[in-house]
Structures are given as C-alpha cells and as structure tokens.
Amino acid sequence: MPRRDDLESICVIGSGPIVIGQACEFDYSGCQALKVLREDGFRTIVVNSNPATIMTDPGFADRTYIEPLDPESVASVLERERPDALLPTLGGQTALNIAVALAEAGVLDDLGVELIGAKVDVIRRAEDRDEFRKAVESCGLRVPSSRIVTSLDQLDGIEVPAVVRPAFTLGGHGGGFVWTHEELRRQVEIGLAESPIGQVLVDESLRGWDEFELEVIRDRADNVVIVCSIENLDPMGVHTGDSVTVAPQMTLSDEAYQELRDAAAAIIRAVGVETGGSNIQFARSRETGEVRVIEMNPRVSRSSALASKATGYPIAKVAAKLAVGYTLDEIPNDLTKTTPASFEPTLDYVVVKFPRFAFEKFPGADQTLGTQMKSVGEAMGIGRTFSEAFLKAFGSRELDPGVPTPWATLDDLPDDLHPWFRAEIEKAKAELRSGDLARAKRAGFGDDTIGQVLGMTGLEVRRRRHELGLRPAFRRVDSCAGEVEAASNYYYSTWGESDEAPPTGDRPRVVILGSGPNRIGQGIEFDYCCVHAAQTFRALGYEAIMVNCNPETVSTDYDTSDRLYFEPLSPEEVLAVCDREQPVGVVTQFGGQTPLRLARAIEEGGYRILGTPHDAIDLAEDRERFARLVEELGVRCPPWAIVSSAEEALRAAAEIGYPVLVRPSYVLGGRAMRVCYDDEQLAETMAAARGQVFHVPGLEHGRPDPADPAVLIDRFIENAIELDVDALCDGEEVYIAAVMQHVEEAGVHSGDSACVLPAPSLTLAAALEVEHVVKRLGPALGVIGLLNVQLAIADNVVYVLEANPRASRTVPFASKAIGVNLVEAACKLAAGSTLAELALPVPRPTQVSVKAAVLPFARFPGADPVLGPEMRSTGEVMASAADLPTALAKAERAAGRPLPTSGTAFLSVRDEDKPAVVAVAAALAGLGFQLVATEGTATTLRAAGLSVETVAKVADARPGEDTVVDLVRRGRCDLVINTPQGGGARADGYLIREAAQIARIPCITTISGAAAAVHAIGNARAESALSLQERIGMGA
C-alpha cells in the first residue's frame, strides 16, 4: 500500500520545552518525521515552543511556529495553515494530549484536519486505565490489580503483599509496602489520614518482579514487528526513565521472550494502533513467570528513541511513513538498503542505558526512585558484552565526584537486581582486579579506572597499552548482526576483535564532540549546535565525524553525520576515534563543557582544535589570566579573589565587600554557586564547598586536588541589569549577534532567568559600551568562532562578569530571533573564513523575543522552588511578538505558567525589595487584583495607600487561624510573589512556595520578575500566531 495521495500537507506537533520525562528524544523523532515527510513531497508545518530544537529550524519544515503548545495556540496555527492532517505521535505526551483536546473540542472536524498516526479512541484505549485494562484482558492478559479505597471497609478481597499509595501526598508520604492483611489495614488507615482527599490506591505488589519493554510497530496491513526488547535492571516500580536498562533483554529464555512478543502484538492490535510505534511495558515474576501488562504508549517515546539508537532501526521515521500509508515491507532499511523495515533488528552487541540524575541541584529533595521520573538525562553504552556496554554507559554519565546518585559505584547495586546482572558485574570487577590490562579492557573498563587500580594515571595506562599494541577495534551497528551487507556509518568500539571498514575517501575530516548526557546546565541547546556544526562542515566539503553518547539526541542520529561513533566522551575514546579518523581538526566549542574538558588531551594527543584554541578557554576560565587581560583592555570586572580556605575567604570578602558570589571554576550551570551577604553565610558556603570537587584548570578531567580547591569569590553587583551577548569572532573582527537582557536580576543564574531580545532597558550609551567591550574581548581572547559574554550594568558602569569562548545556551534562541544561523557562521570561521567574507546581515529584529526557563521543582518535593545562582531549569521556551508584554505573557504561557489576568495576588517580600514592591502591587491593584500580604509587606503597601488584606505567617498563626499556606493550598490565590530572605529562609517563604508549586499557582521569586510579569499582565495583546519564516523574513 503506497503513500496516500489524498494528503498534501501535514502538521507535526513537538513536545515543547525539555522537562523531566520529555527531552531531546522528541526533537529526534520530530526531525526524522519531518525529513521523511518532506522527502515524500508533503508540505510540513511544525508547532513547538522550544527554540533549542533542530525541528524548529526554519529550514526544517515549510512553516515553523514557535508558539505555546496548548490547544488554543495549535488550533490557531491549524486555522491559519489548514493542513490536511495532524500527526501527534512524535511529540510525546504533550502532543498527544493536545491532539485529543482538539479532537474532542471538534476543532479538527471543523477545520477538516484528519488525525493520523493514532486515532482518538486508540489514544483513549491506551491511556484510560479502565479501557486499557479491558483491552488487555481481551487478549487473555492481566494488568496489575488495583483498587481505590476511601474507607477501611473496602479492603475485602485485596491480596497481599500490596502497595498502599495515598492520593495527593508529597513523595508518596503515608504509603508503603504491606505483607499481611493486618499491615494493610494499618497502612490504609495512615494513608487515608495523610491524603488530603481521604483516598488511597491499593495496588498489587510486583516487588521483585522483572520489568521488560517491547517496542512494537504495526502497519495498516496489520503487520507487526518488534523492533527491540529492553530489560530494566532497577526493580519494578522504578520509572523506566530512571532505571538502568539493557537491550536486548538478557535473562529471558526463548519461550518466555516469545510470550511477551505475542502479548505485545496482541495488545497493539487490541488497542488498535493502526500505523506506528508503541512501547509496551511488562512485569514478569522471576519465580512463577506470571506476566502483568503495566502500560502502553501509543506513540514514539523515550524508550523508542533508545531502541532506535540501540538497533539502528529508525522508529520515528518508519512511524511517519506508516502514518502516510506505506506498509512495513515497502519501507527500506536505511542501514542495509536491501532489506525492508519488516526485517526485525537483531543485535550482535549489547546496549546499556544509564539515567543521569541531578539531585545535587535540589538539596532537601526526596531521592527515592519511584513511579515518577526524576532523572534529567541519559547516557548509552554499546559493547560486545553486557559488562562492556554497562561500564561504558556507567562512565558516560560524567558525574562530578561525590554527587548523590543511584548506582554511584559498582558496589551500589539495587537489592532486587537480577542475579545474572549481579554475577556479570562481579565478574567484570574480578577482571579489573586481575591487574591484566587486556582482560580489564575486554571487560569494558576505561583507562582512568584501570589506572586507579594500578596506581597510574589514565594517560600512563594508555601509553602502556599502546606499547602492548592494545587498541580498540571499531564495529558497525547494522541492525542485522552482519547477516546482510550494510554500508552503515554507525560505529562503536570494542576490544580484542578485528577492526571493521576503516574510513576511506579523501575529503578532509572534522571530528565534532557532542555534549554527552543531558543535565541541568547542559542540554539540548548544545546538541542543536553540534548538529548544525555537522551539517555545516558537510556542506563545506568535509566529512563530519560525530562522537557522542546521548541516545536522545539528533546528533546521534546516524543521518546527521558522515560517521557516528557512539562512544563515551572521555580522552581515551575520543583519541581512539581521532587515531582512526585522522581529522584535520576537532571541534570542541559546540558541545558545552564536556568537549572543553577534553580539549587539552586532544591537543596533547597531537590533534588540532578547530576554531578557538584551547588556550583561549583557559584564558577565559583562569581568573588571574582573565583579570590581567581585562585590565589591559581597560574593561571593568567586579573585584574578586581566589581562595582555598574559609579563613582566606573571609579575609577576601572583607576587602571586596559584601555581598559576594562564591563559585568554583570551570563549572557549567552554576554548580555550587552561592551569593553570600555576610561572614556567617560565607563560612557556611565554604564549609559546604569543602566536600565538593571542582574542575580546576590545569587538572585532568576534574580530578580532585585537595591542595587547590580554587574557589572564586566575586563582588556581587546588586540592582544591576544583566546582559548576555552572543557574538562571532574571526580572530580580528567581531560580529555582535545578540544582546539579551535578563528579566530576573543579577544573582539568578542566566540559564534560569528569562531573557529578552532586543534588550529593552539599554541606553544607547550603554549599548555602545557593551559593543565596545565585546569587540575588544573577542580578538584579545583569540576567539575564532562563537563568543558569549555576560555583563552587568549598574549605575551606568558596565562590568564583564564572564566570557565564554564557545557556544552558549542562548545560541539557538538568538539564531532564531535574529534569523542568522550562528553555528553555521562559527563553523565557517573555524574553517578559515573571515567575517568580511561571510557578510552576515546586521541583526535588526522587528519582533521582541523572550526566552523563559522551565523549572522542575514539581518533581523534587522538599527542594525549595526559588531561583538563585545555581541553575536548575531543565529547558526553555521562546515566544516572539510585536511588543515585550505580549511576548513575555506568551512565553510564560508556553512555559506552562500562564499569568492570571484577574483575581487575588499574594505578596510577601524581603526587606530589600519592599520599596520596589509598592509599584508592583499598585499596578496589580490597578488591574483589579485583590491584594493579600503578610504583616511586613502589608504594612509597606498600606503606607503607600494601597488596600491590602493581611494574612498570618505560618509561624505567627494562632491555633485555627488561616495562614498564607492555607490560602494558597485552597486555591484562593491566583498569583504569588514571594522573594526569599537572604539566609536560612526555609520557614515561611519555603512553605509558601512549596504550596504554590503543588497548587500550580504561578510563583514569582524575584522582584524584577514580578515587575515584568505585572507589566505583561497589564499590556499583553492578543496576537495571532506567525511562523518563524515570516518573522525573520524568510520565504517558504
């Protein structure tokens, strides 16, 4: 059945900002889909609010709408574009939910838009608990039994062991595991008391069961293939996104595996997914072999991205083709070219995925793993054996030493781990202990780890290895275990085997280093940059070689580069790829901090860094060198000192003057950064820093050096306007691409602050001064490529806070706002062009663009949801409009925090903010908001002549009196403005913010943020959606 000819244009919905549970994998799937749909001649329209995605690049679809992902906004795009069909199965749960909402509201029917990929009734059957249970039972299978209980007399017939889960309690508080009926009764009693709605869920216990996932695809001729099986190493009950997983499954016999395969095929048919991929999760008792069907996603998912990378079978691409009418036997396998998509992949290697957590960013948060996902990224390892793949993925997490994480060491294994895995890991450890280099390598250990056992550095191990002729071999991922000839360009390394198909061809090669697993501070924006780097170098006539270990990304799509090496980003593996490829240069400026840490090793290995040399990075990061340079240039930076003890810190602070910003060097995302207002806070921060290990220039790979903790103390400039500048430099000339102003004041990490382009409060004089500073910095640092400079302006003085000679987090946003592809330009500079030759247009955006951060506080109950110098956002959205208030309001809406336009506003601010809060409150009152405040703030507002209701703080409340927290909890508030007191304010402020978080009420924690929000509430206009192509004046 060939392509449907009755469709001409198709709208694809993306998944929006990166949040925990929805990351780059949907950019990967969206990109694949758009690619094949365009190849097939469809007109494509994409809606996604995330500017850091490749799928929202203006050249990727015919029409690109960077608009909020809510039903209203997508409806207005559909109304404008009138596509024939809507494809919602590639944008995660977000896209699916919007599609269902639009279908149910009748919008799709009204506009004559057909839903393809999954019908509404199918989505409902997969997602509605009860309907799904019925579908599963119709196949003779079972879902775990579960009962909603509201009183103790509803416990009859419940089997034990069971799990009791109270509804709406934080972190599952009041719930637990019960073995006996007596325990069940007691736990339910506790749970009913704890649950604010007096309800608990009693689930069949699947503790100790194993968890498996199957990736299934079905076409409209009812053909079904299983792309991949995935086995979870963490016990049943841990979200699969938080679990270590392995593919193919390792512990099931053929008959047991086929039972799951049959079940998966039966379920996809019963649910009725006609065209596309689904992920089906199973629990299986290790003892009895009983099976329970846990859930199904009738769409591509994180697991299907993983399965695609694990097998080389592009699920999203195939799903898109199926959605427009093809059948599996008509779609060729990309890797083999000769076999069809109905050839189920078979693996002659093992793939292991590790989640990457960020608990260190959320002190106080509950770190227990459960059914709600908490990890922020993942790394995948490919090896010829389980231990090799496991150890590669284990090491690819790039953990800072000592951070709290599950699977911290090879001794931290989960209790219920299947004995097979435990035995394999123990065997590997024995190989390491053997001291035999060849055996340790073959088990999968990296040079650094082996060095620790042998008392050598990784580099020394490497030298010894090379003397012994021990080098890795590279193998192809070909989806068929070598059975079919495949000119696959997708490689991984292994040990003790023959090397496969060494590169040929005479085009010069460039190795591009990716950014590794997503983490807070380093995410999709760097993958965006790496993908553009690959595209640009290919267009320039180079072969682009990609090295990365993040399975979610577009960069690890084998289509993106000429060759893909799915490898850990450590010196050992990267140098091995370089040795094989003999590149003319290695590109390190696009993958965030990860490649920068490798730059020195690469240069020492005899390879050239393309573009900005490593010394420029060192110059920018080494505070003493940087300070000297800045002084020579006559540029101001805040006074600073480097200290290594609390005593030194206090002495330095006395000289610099409070407040001070304390931070380690070479750290992305403001890890462990603090603003201190007095000696006490500083001493506290220094004490906390003692346990930390910092990445210090001059040390390989962030190894701890107790002799040089190298903590940087800066004067913290208050009441400043903070700016982010993205620029290009060819070594002599500088092109200022974007000057962005932060909405939140200095002190909030730039990654967490909203920012506006063009900068609204920049005077002409200040703008010229900023330009002047950046133009001097670029050549002085020796930048060839991208440069990001952060500046603060206070009392008309411009300070340079930091300079980063690499791609910044804002590059995709800036590129889209000004309509200039900055990465492409940077690559051309790195390849030898001058800015004069590029002749880039002077950016003159006619629109105001706002980037707003999305924060994961809801996932981390217990952590204070307040903005600060430590970055904690996972993603961002972009919104553009003719004016700032409209753009800002739209950005907040896109970030999932729509600003209220009426109702009650609660205000409680610290003393420093009291003068400024008056204007904010007055504006709110003028807009018709009722004002409520705690005592101190209320007094200030009343003094200014505003009418305000006072509510008690929690600590001050008389018994029975309603507190602010009760107010928020009951939803009697529509907006919370609460700025934290300098130190230790975990009492009231924290409770207010936490309550707002739970009640999903917008909670603004900075006074500048509040002012901007109120301005937006008052002045935002309704504006119709406009495509990016129209905004930047690009024909489509």
Next chain:
Amino acid sequence: MSGYLLLEDGTLLRGRSVGADGAAFGEAVFTTAMTGYQETVTDPSYAEQLVCFTAPMVGNYGVAEERLESDGPHAKAVLMRRLGGSEWAEWLRRHGLVGLEEIDTRTLVLRLREAGAMRGVAVSSEDVLSPDDALGRVRATPVMAGQALVAQVSTPAAYVFRAEGSPRVAVIDYGTKRSILRRLATAGASVTVFPHTVGAEELVAFDGVVLSNGPGDPEPLVQEVETVRDLLGRVPVFGICLGHQLLGLATGHETYKLPFGHRGANHPVLDRRSGRVLVTSQNHGFAVAPSEEAEATHVSLYDGTVEGFDFPGLRARSVQFHPEAGPGPHDAWPLLEAWVEELRA
C-alpha cells in the same frame, strides 16, 4: 586462550574452551536468533555443523529439559562471543560438545557472508590438534552440498507421539524438531512419527502427512522425493523446511545451496496472496530457486527465495521457514493450526 576455530580458507579465530575437549569438524554457520541456544543445538537440522551465535551473550538463562528439540545435541560445536552462564557450559561438556567463547564472532560472520559457508574445525585446545595439522583435515572433510544426512538423524522406527486426537497426522522424520510434534498435538491432532524410509502406502491412511525439517542437501534424497511424489494427491501434505524443499523437488522445482544460509528468528516472509508479512524462524542452507508461479505463495523479503508452496489440486503445501518456532517468533503458528483444522473438517 588456546582453543580456536579454523576455516578451510585458513581463517583462524582464537577462543577459550568452555565445552568438551576435542576437535569438531563441520560446516561453519551462524544464526542471528538472540534466544534459543539450547533449541538450536538440539535441532537435528544443525547436524554436521559448527554453530556460531551472533547473539553477544549465550547461555544466560541456563538449560531446561523442555527446550530440547531432540534427544540431544546435533550441532557439533558452539561458537560464542561470550558465555553467559555456567549451566550452559556444563551442559555442553556433559553432551560432549566443543564450545568456544571469546571468539570474534562478528569477524566470522562477515567472513562467511562474503565467502559463503565453509568447512572448519572447532578445537578446544592446541594440545588436542594444532592449527597446522588441522587445516589439511578440514579440507579433507566433505562439503555440505551433496550430503544426505537424513539417515543419521531420523528415527529408526515409527513411534506414536500422541495417540489420541483428531485428525490423525503422520510425520515423516527427516530430523524433526519436537516443536513440530508439539504444535500438531496442541492443535489437537494425534501424531505418529515415521522414519525417513517410510513408503507412501503406510501413510495414505492418515488424514495428513507432515514432511519434517532435516539436515543436509535435499537433492541426493531421491528416495524420499519419490515417496513425496507418491503421496501427492492421495493425502494432504504439509512440508516444513527440508520437507518444503522435497515438495519442491517432487513438483519439478529446483533447489540450490545458499551462499551461507538463512538462520535466525527475524526473517520477513511475504504471503503473496494476502500481502501480509510474517516474521519467521529460519534455519536452512539450501533453498528452492525463485519462482514466479502462482503455487509459490510465500517469498523471502530478504533474497526472493521461495518460502512457501500451495498446490490446492494436490492438497499439498509447504513453508521453508519454521511455523513451529522453537526458537523464534510465533507469527506462523496459525499456519499449522489452520492446516490441522482443515484436516479435521
């Protein structure tokens, strides 16, 4: 590691012996199935073969009596990248099978894919046989083409696998897998198994006859083909694997040796009549030459070879793949069940 695999072209791959001591000569072949190692080596179709598993880890889930496809192993050696469990190694030793791990299996697969199936020897240790001495002996062993191996694996005497049931099905054992018998029994049939030498007259009283799978080249099986021809039109026939090839020969089709065979659990087969694709379990080194004739109902989406016949006039049909699975996907189970159902009607 002093174990090794040596191919007739001189390719030498080192490995560590985890099975029995000895030197096993045979045809080196590979299977891409990721599960079912015990089923594979006990499948009589693997007689005289050294089986390489492309699956990265083999032996992970131990062994079990019910996974035997016959009384014991028929493959002569097992070649693995990594042994996944000690129970499997013990089983190999107990059954006298040479087993090597740490073999660069992918290199072996690529070699076989490019050069075609080759004779070889798997040796547990150089002390047993040195590579220098081995090469001549490898080259002296017979090639697989032209070998009639059915006699060595077929049952010596007829036996009843399942007495009660309807319809009454006879299976000609050219090296049958137990899964075939089990699937027939599960479908409700009574099952009687006959040696490969059985004559047509003994079988025509049954409601249907299954031509089983089996090892070796179908061409020299002249007598067996004759028997099949005798059966055609007199009793419904269902051929599987070698049985399919014999039906092909009996109906004037040609068979030939595939360069390196189809062995795995992921091969897509198109049913030309319905347009449906079956994911199938396969294990064959010989095949029926491509045919455009209508009776060729199933075709390999991988290399176009005939994967199934239907001769309605002769009441005979066959499949090249293994509808009984064991190991592999169950997609084609309904083919056998439907046939049994038709016989019953």
